[in-house]
Amino acid sequence: MRIDIVTIFPTFFDALDISLLGKAKSAGLLELGVHDLRDFAHDRHRSVDDTPYGGGAGMVMKPEPWGEALDALIPERSADRADGSGPLVIFPSPAGEVFTQASARAFAAESHLVFGCGRYEGIDQRVFDDAAERSRVKLVSMGDYVLNGGEVAVLAMIEAIGRLIPGVVGNPESLVEESHEDGLLEYPSYTKPAEWRGRPVPPVLLSGNHGAIAAWRREQQLERTRRVRPDLLG
Numbered sequence: 001m002r003i004d005i006v007t008i009f010p011t012f013f014d015a016l017d018i019s020l021l022g023k024a025k026s027a028g029l030l031e032l033g034v035h036d037l038r039d040f041a042h043d044r045h046r047s048v049d050d051t052p053y054g055g056g057a058g059m060v061m062k063p064e065p066w067g068e069a070l071d072a073l074i075p076e077r078s079a080d081r082a083d084g085s086g087p088l089v090i091f092p093s094p095a096g097e098v099f100t101q102a103s104a105r106a107f108a109a110e111s112h113l114v115f116g117c118g119r120y121e122g123i124d125q126r127v128f129d130d131a132a133e134r135s136r137v138k139l140v141s142m143g144d145y146v147l148n149g150g151e152v153a154v155l156a157m158i159e160a161i162g163r164l165i166p167g168v169v170g171n172p173e174s175l176v177e178e179s180h181e182d183g184l185l186e187y188p189s190y191t192k193p194a195e196w197r198g199r200p201v202p203p204v205l206l207s208g209n210h211g212a213i214a215a216w217r218r219e220q221q222l223e224r225t226r227r228v229r230p231d232l233l234g
């Protein structure tokens with residue numbers, strides 16, 4: 001998979017050279033390109049924002065630098081290719097569809113993702129409209145709270161997506177029994193010692209009875225999901 005990121009803070013993504021994703025990059029499982037939006041701003045101050053039409057507080061990101069940046073990353077008119085080829089362009093936004101594990105799975109199946117990190121009060125709407133004529137575009141929300149920019153959201157999405165790319169996580173089994181993977185929250189986990197500060201490990205986990213252990217874990221998932229996230233139970 002190839003991932004391109006457009007941002008005014010390129011060093012924000014140095015974090016992607018660490019840990020799992022760093023290994024995925026060196027193993028050639030993940031190609032990463034980070035692009036400074038200011039490289040596509042040609043005035044003396046390399047400005048990327050301006051005051052909003054219609055007034056109001058804050059600044060809006062100008063369309064010209066974004067248009068040039070996306071032109072450089074999106075091949076001609078890939079939007080209407082029958083096979084859906086061409087990159088999926090993702091903009092984090094509080095106004096987007098909420099990112100879930102299902103989104104991570106869907107995005108991990110793509111061959112090329114382009115992330116656009118907005119800042120300030122947002123990006124001129126015409127950037128989305130123009131990009132949508134040439135590629136598949138999605139606005140994606142990380143939840144009902146407001147960040148200052150899309151960089152943190154993109155880091156979270158790339159972590160959630162990257163770990164699903166085959167070969168990135170050593171033991172694929174570990175991807176199955178996790179919160180949200182089967183639509184439920186995960187069961188509680190324990191390791192040695194068998195008793196710690198007077199707290200024993202649930203005896204069933206020491207029983208060696210794999211059927212009883214599986215049943216206990218499933219019940220724990222259901223109980224935790226009912227208590228913490230009843231919305232997941234539909």
Ligand SMILES: Nc1cc(-c2cccs2)n[nH]1
Binds near residue numbers: 146148151
């Ligand atoms: N879920 C979410 C996204 C955001 C962003 C703010 C600025 C760019 S993206 N806030 N909350």
